[in-house]
Amino acid sequence: MTDATDTDTDLVRAAQAGDIAALGALLERDRAQMMAVAVSLLGHHPDIEDVVQDACIQALRRIGDVRDPAAVRGWLIAIAANGCRARLRRPSPETTSQFPDHGTALDSAEQILERIAVRDWVRTALDGLPPPLRTVVLLRYFSNASAYRTIAELCDVPVGTVRSRLHNARTQLAEQLLATAATAARTDPIHRRFAEDAGLAMGAFEATGDAAHLADYYATDLRFALADGIRQCGRDLYAALLAHDFNDGVRSQPIRVTVGADVMVVELRLDNPTDRPLHCPPALTQLHFHDGRRIQRIASHYALDSSSLSERRRILGRSTIPGRGTAASCCWPAMPASH
Numbered sequence: 108m109t110d111a112t113d114t115d116t117d118l119v120r121a122a123q124a125g126d127i128a129a130l131g132a133l134l135e136r137d138r139a140q141m142m143a144v145a146v147s148l149l150g151h152h153p154d155i156e157d158v159v160q161d162a163c164i165q166a167l168r169r170i171g172d173v174r175d176p177a178a179v180r181g182w183l184i185a186i187a188a189n190g191c192r193a194r195l196r197r198p199s200p201e202t203t204s205q206f207p208d209h210g211t212a213l214d215s216a217e218q219i220l221e222r223i224a225v226r227d228w229v230r231t232a233l234d235g236l237p238p239p240l241r242t243v244v245l246l247r248y249f250s251n252a253s254a255y256r257t258i259a260e261l262c263d264v265p266v267g268t269v270r271s272r273l274h275n276a277r278t279q280l281a282e283q284l285l286a287t288a289a290t291a292a293r294t295d296p297i298h299r300r301f302a303e304d305a306g307l308a309m310g311a312f313e314a315t316g317d318a319a320h321l322a323d324y325y326a327t328d329l330r331f332a333l334a335d336g337i338r339q340c341g342r343d344l345y346a347a348l349l350a351h352d353f354n355d356g357v358r359s360q361p362i363r364v365t366v367g368a369d370v371m372v373v374e375l376r377l378d379n380p381t382d383r384p385l386h387c388p389p390a391l392t393q394l395h396f397h398d399g400r401r402i403q404r405i406a407s408h409y410a411l412d413s414s415s416l417s418e419r420r421r422i423l424g425r426s427t428i429p430g431r432g433t434a435a436s437c438c439w440p441a442m443p444a445s446h
Contacts, residue, residue, distance in 0.1 A: 119176035127228040130170055131284050134163050137180050138285070139367025141187040143394050146372060148191040150408040151392045157274060158194070160281035162187040164248055167229060167284060232283050240276035243269055301399060302366045313353055318346035324401055331405040334388065345405075356380030357387050371395040371402075 113121075113132070121129035138159060145158045165186050173179055233241050239262075246258045259266045305324040312320040321342060329342045339345070362374040373393040379386040390410040395402045 114177075115179050116176040119170065119173055119179050122170045123173070125227065127284070130167065133179065134166060134183070135285055137183050137367070138163075139365045139370050139372050140180060141183055142365050142372040143367070143370045144184050144187050145191050146392050146394060146408055147406070148188060149194065151390060151410040154194055155392070157277065158187055158190040160277040161190050163281040163284055164244075164277060165190075167280075168248055232280055235283075236276055236279060240272050240279070243272045244276045244280070247273055298368055298399060299366050301397070302364055302371050305371075305395075305402065306361075306364065312346065312349070313359070316350055316353065318343065318350070321346055326401045326403045329402065329405065331407070333407055334409055352387065355383065355386060362390075368399075369397060371397065 113129075115133065115136075118129045118133040118136075122133060141159050141162055142155060145155045146152075149155060149158070162183060166183060173182055233244065236244065242262060243258055246252050246261060252258065252261060255266050255269050258269045262269065264272075301324075308320045308324050312318060325342045325345070327342050328340055329345055330338065330340050331345050332338050333348060357380065358378045360376040360378060362376055363372075364374070365372040371394075373395055374390075375393070376390050377387045388409040392408045394406040394408075396404040396406075
């Protein structure tokens with residue numbers, strides 16, 4: 108069983124010895140940091156969760172390759188960052204000039220599985236997948252036939268079907284892997300409690316308009332940027348901008364909060380008043396950088412394409428999106444942090 112006092116080195120060495128709970132705890136501990144990097148590179152993007160899940164599967168396969176256990180966080184972040192860059196570089200489906208035999212590719216997957224530190228858990232987890240999902244995972248992550256077009260050819264399905272099956276399989280495997288940490292002691296109860304209390308404070312502020320609720324959770328010199336992208340400073344200014352939106356009728360609906368030792372990833376849907384449907388973007392993802400006591404900096408990434416932005420500017424009659432009146436709220440009232 109893992110413990111909150113286990114270091115990254117302890118967890119890596121245990122995972123390399125075949126302890127799947129240790130790997131799950133390690134990924135739970137660093138998932139928020141991986142998400143933060145993905146959001147920083149991709150913005151508010153539908154592929155964020157795929158990137159993190161892909162990094163989890165890569166870690167599952169390659170944890171035995173880690174030579175410096177103390178540096179594993181940087182290793183995991185690099186995997187996530189490389190996944191983001193691959194998506195940014197991907198203008199079209201991958202191509203390949205040769206298609207290996209289906210049986211040969213799966214045979215090579217068996218050989219790769221034998222070299223994985225947590226192979227027993229992997230085999231059991233893969234056996235729990237439906238055959239079509241199990242096949243694409245084996246080919247993508249545990250064989251040399253990993254290109255999408257190669258997998259599509261081997262499985263005799265369109266590339267789009269391969270992507271869909273991989274998404275579903277990744278989701279199931281990553282959830283199972285992270286769930287193993289639930290059998291161990293919580294790795295960051297203090298940070299999780301801080302996130303929940305900060306969310307309740309923001310909810311109270313939205314409901315009452317009293318900025319005093321934020322004093323214990325947001326630094327006085329809070330640094331932030333909202334929809335206009337302008338960097339600003341000050342908790343009081345931040346509260347005033349949010350209060351303006353709340354008074355206009357903007358409401359936020361929490362989707363998910365992922366908690367890490369020094370960052371929280373907050374995902375929200377924003378509901379605009381019916382008479383001002385373009386008041387705020389429809390959704391955003393925020394990175395809340397904290398020291399465990401107060402949030403020091405907030406980076407906001409909005410779901411807003413260029414056509415929507417142009418329409419908002421046309422209706423507002425302005426050349427830029429101003430901070431006041433268009434700053435999106437960032438509350439997640441009474442929402443439990445994800446693990």
